[in-house]
Amino acid sequence: LSLSLQAICKHWEGPISLALYLSDAEAQQFLRYTQGSEVLMSRGNVGYHIVYKEGQFYPVNLLRNVAMRQVNTPYMFLSDIDFLPMYGLYEYLRKSVVQLDMANSKKALVVPAFETLRYRLSYPKSKAELLSQLDMGTLFTFRYHVWTKGHAPTNFAKWRTATTPYRVQWEADFEPYVMVRRDSPEYDRRFVGFGWNKVAHIMELDAQEYEFVVLPNAYMIHMPHAPSFDITKFRSNKQYRVCLKTLKEEFQQNMSRRYGFAALKYMTAENNS
Numbered sequence: 001l002s003l004s005l006q007a008i009c010k011h012w013e014g015p016i017s018l019a020l021y022l023s024d025a026e027a028q029q030f031l032r033y034t035q036g037s038e039v040l041m042s043r044g045n046v047g048y049h050i051v052y053k054e055g056q057f058y059p060v061n062l063l064r065n066v067a068m069r070q071v072n073t074p075y076m077f078l079s080d081i082d083f084l085p086m087y088g089l090y091e092y093l094r095k096s097v098v099q100l101d102m103a104n105s106k107k108a109l110v111v112p113a114f115e116t117l118r119y120r121l122s123y124p125k126s127k128a129e130l131l132s133q134l135d136m137g138t139l140f141t142f143r144y145h146v147w148t149k150g151h152a153p154t155n156f157a158k159w160r161t162a163t164t165p166y167r168v169q170w171e172a173d174f175e176p177y178v179m180v181r182r183d184s185p186e187y188d189r190r191f192v193g194f195g196w197n198k199v200a201h202i203m204e205l206d207a208q209e210y211e212f213v214v215l216p217n218a219y220m221i222h223m224p225h226a227p228s229f230d231i232t233k234f235r236s237n238k239q240y241r242v243c244l245k246t247l248k249e250e251f252q253q254n255m256s257r258r259y260g261f262a263a264l265k266y267m268t269a270e271n272n273s
Contacts (some may be wrong), residue, residue: 113142
C-alpha cells in the first residue's frame with residue numbers, strides 16, 4: 001500500500017482523496033510511515049480518510065463513497081490504489097474537462113486500463129511506448145486473461161489509432177475507470193468483498209444517461225500484487241457466489257423500480273451473459 005501510494009504521488013500531482021481500511025494498530029503504523037516519507041510529507045493536497053476495520057468483508061464501495069464525499073474539486077477521477085496513472089494524466093484530464101464541456105453535459109471520461117505482470121516495469125512515458133510494450137507482451141489490456149468483458153467496450157483496437165475522444169456504448173459487465181463530476185451517483189454499499197462493485201456503479205451512470213467517452217491519450221496501468229483475500233473466497237466458496245448472485249438480482253430489481261422501462265436492458269444483458 002505505502003509503496004503504491006508513493007508511486008501514485010509521483011505520477012499524479014493533483015489532489016487525492018484516499019480511503020483506507022485499517023485497524024487501530026495499522027492506522028498508527030501508517031501514520032508513522034507517512035511521516036517518514038519525504039514524498040508524502042511534501043504534499044499538502046492528499047486527504048487520508050480512515051475507516052476502521054469491522055466484520056469479515058472488505059467494504060470496498062463504502063470506502064469509495066467515503067473518499068468521494070471528501071472530494072472538494074468539481075470533478076473526480078475514480079481509481080484504485082493498485083493502478084498507476086500515466087505521467088501528466090492530471091493535466092490531460094483538466095484540459096479534457098474544458099474540451100468536452102463536462103460542466104454542461106453528463107459525461108464519464110474513460111481512462112483505458114492496462115496491466116503488467118512484472119514487478120519491475122519501465123513505465124511507458126508515452127502512448128507510443130505503451131503500444132510497443134503491448135506488442136511485446138510486457139503489457140496487456142486490463143483483465144485480458146480472466147475477465148475480458150469488463151473492459152471490452154473501451155475498444156482497445158480503436159484506441160490504438162484514435163487521436164480524438166470517441167463515444168462507446170454501455171455493455172453488460174462494463175467497469176471502466178472514469179472521471180465524472182463530483183455530483184455523480186455514489187457506489188452501492190451492498191457490494192462488499194469481490195465482485196460487481198464497479199459494474200453496478202457504471203450501470204447506474206448509464207441508467208442516468210451518462211455518455212461514456214474514451215480519451216485517446218490517457219492510460220493507467222495495474223501493478224501486480226498478492227491476490228486479495230476476497231477474490232480467493234469468491235473462487236473457492238460456492239455460498240459466496242450464491243450470495244453475490246442474489247445481491248445482483250436485488251440490485252437489478254431496484255434499478256427497474258427506479259429507472260422503469262429504461263432499465264430493462266440490464267435484465268436482458270444479464271440473462272445473456
